[in-house]
Amino acid sequence: MSGSIITISRQYGSGGRFVGKKLAEKLGIPFYDNELISMAAKESGFAESLFENAEKNTTYSLLYSLSMFGTSSGGMYGLPLSDKVFLIQSDIIKKVADQGPCVIVGRCADYVLRERNDVVHFFFYSDIENRVERAMKYYGLEEKKAKEAIEKTDKKRAAYYNYYTGERWGEIKNYHLSLNTDSIGIDACVDVLSNYIEAKNTKN
Amino acid sequence: MSGSIITISRQYGSGGRFVGKKLAEKLGIPFYDNELISMAAKESGFAESLFENAEKNTTYSLLYSLSMFGTSSGGMYGLPLSDKVFLIQSDIIKKVADQGPCVIVGRCADYVLRERNDVVHFFFYSDIENRVERAMKYYGLEEKKAKEAIEKTDKKRAAYYNYYTGERWGEIKNYHLSLNTDSIGIDACVDVLSNYIEAKNTKN
Numbered sequence: 001m002s003g004s005i006i007t008i009s010r011q012y013g014s015g016g017r018f019v020g021k022k023l024a025e026k027l028g029i030p031f032y033d034n035e036l037i038s039m040a041a042k043e044s045g046f047a048e049s050l051f052e053n054a055e056k057n058t059t060y061s062l063l064y065s066l067s068m069f070g071t072s073s074g075g076m077y078g079l080p081l082s083d084k085v086f087l088i089q090s091d092i093i094k095k096v097a098d099q100g101p102c103v104i105v106g107r108c109a110d111y112v113l114r115e116r117n118d119v120v121h122f123f124f125y126s127d128i129e130n131r132v133e134r135a136m137k138y139y140g141l142e143e144k145k146a147k148e149a150i151e152k153t154d155k156k157r158a159a160y161y162n163y164y165t166g167e168r169w170g171e172i173k174n175y176h177l178s179l180n181t182d183s184i185g186i187d188a189c190v191d192v193l194s195n196y197i198e199a200k201n202t203k204n
Numbered sequence: 205m206s207g208s209i210i211t212i213s214r215q216y217g218s219g220g221r222f223v224g225k226k227l228a229e230k231l232g233i234p235f236y237d238n239e240l241i242s243m244a245a246k247e248s249g250f251a252e253s254l255f256e257n258a259e260k261n262t263t264y265s266l267l268y269s270l271s272m273f274g275t276s277s278g279g280m281y282g283l284p285l286s287d288k289v290f291l292i293q294s295d296i297i298k299k300v301a302d303q304g305p306c307v308i309v310g311r312c313a314d315y316v317l318r319e320r321n322d323v324v325h326f327f328f329y330s331d332i333e334n335r336v337e338r339a340m341k342y343y344g345l346e347e348k349k350a351k352e353a354i355e356k357t358d359k360k361r362a363a364y365y366n367y368y369t370g371e372r373w374g375e376i377k378n379y380h381l382s383l384n385t386d387s388i389g390i391d392a393c394v395d396v397l398s399n400y401i402e403a404k405n406t407k408n
Contacts, residue, residue, distance in 0.1 A: 120387065125376060170376055172329060178382040183324065188403035195399045199392035 004101035007109035012153035013131030016124030024103040111165040208305035211313035216357035217335030220328030228307040315369040
């Protein structure tokens with residue numbers, strides 16, 4: 001079945017990860033998020049925490065990267081550790097895509113799989129008040145902390161994406177369909193998206 | 205019926221206008237594009253061509269606007285003509301929205317109706333090769349001219365939108381749903397969007 005390898009990028013608190021999970025369930029295909037981290041960690045022998053931190057907590061700087069280039073942290077082409085982590089994750093993403101239809105969340109998967117025309121790329125976002133509410137409800141944060149988490153997490157996601165892809169995170173042209181999740185609610189999003197996937201599969 | 209006032213922004217050659225027209229037909233609601241220009245022209249007494257040119261051929265400059273502010277081209281608050289045209293069009297957009305469900309293409313309608321929560325905003329785009337092909341097929345342009353028209357028209361649309369709204373044309377957050385039309389084709393887009401509208405109406 002072509003056309004149902006799906007990558008998902010999403011704002012923090014948009015419910016995008018949950019939409020992806022429910023969509024995968026509806027389509028009966030694997031869902032890769034933290035699972036992907038574990039697979040990458042097992043493959044590389046690096047600690048799992050390195051992969052968790054890759055998208056969340058590291059500041060990416062070209063200068064840093066250049067200054068590290070060629071120094072001996074050992075192994076993969078003398079690249080800095082953060083770049084090795086990215087490359088290992090990218091390999092895993094390509095491998096799971098080769099295995100067939102699936103949903104992959106985050107980790108620049110849209111960029112990693114950009115040359116395959118049987119992959120669709122979604123971006124999910126919402127209004128700030130809904131995202132704050134969701135962060136409070138599902139992550140147990142107080143309002144102020146929720147707002148901070150939203151700002152900080154999205155800044156990190158954008159920095160990570162922009163650094164590794166040379167593109168702009170959340171730029172419309174990088175996705176086939178972008179959706180404000182709360183404009184219709186999670187379940188309706190899943191319906192609209194599975195309708196889209198069905199059309200895509202029919203076209204291919 | 206709430207939730208089915210629809211605004212459409214679109215790249216030149218994306219087929220977005222056509223998607224809007226077919227969507228309006230499917231939903232059985234009015235479609236406003238050139239019709240809107242005629243209504244505005246009749247209302248104001250200005251020539252129809254002024255409204256046609258508003259989005260297509262005028263260069264917008266804040267300095268120009270400031271320099272014109274207060275000079276006597278007569279009538280509406282001493283504003284430059286281009287701003288009067290925008291205000292008249294905005295009034296018409298608000299009036300047709302007040303009349304009930306409809307599809308409105310272009311003319312910053314998303315911004316004009318931003319305070320209504322019963323309006324959904326769509327953005328349509330496509331890959332450059334598909335847009336060139338469409339411009340050649342439907343507008344009878346040669347390849348080079350088609351590419352020029354795409355670049356020029358979108359630049360003008362962006363300048364017009366950015367000038368009058370203070371927002372960025374094609375910025376994901378300004379729309380509820382954005383769609384690469386050629387990823388599934390025009391008819392499938394109409395299906396996915398009417399599915400979205402149905403969900404939106406159910407939610408309200």
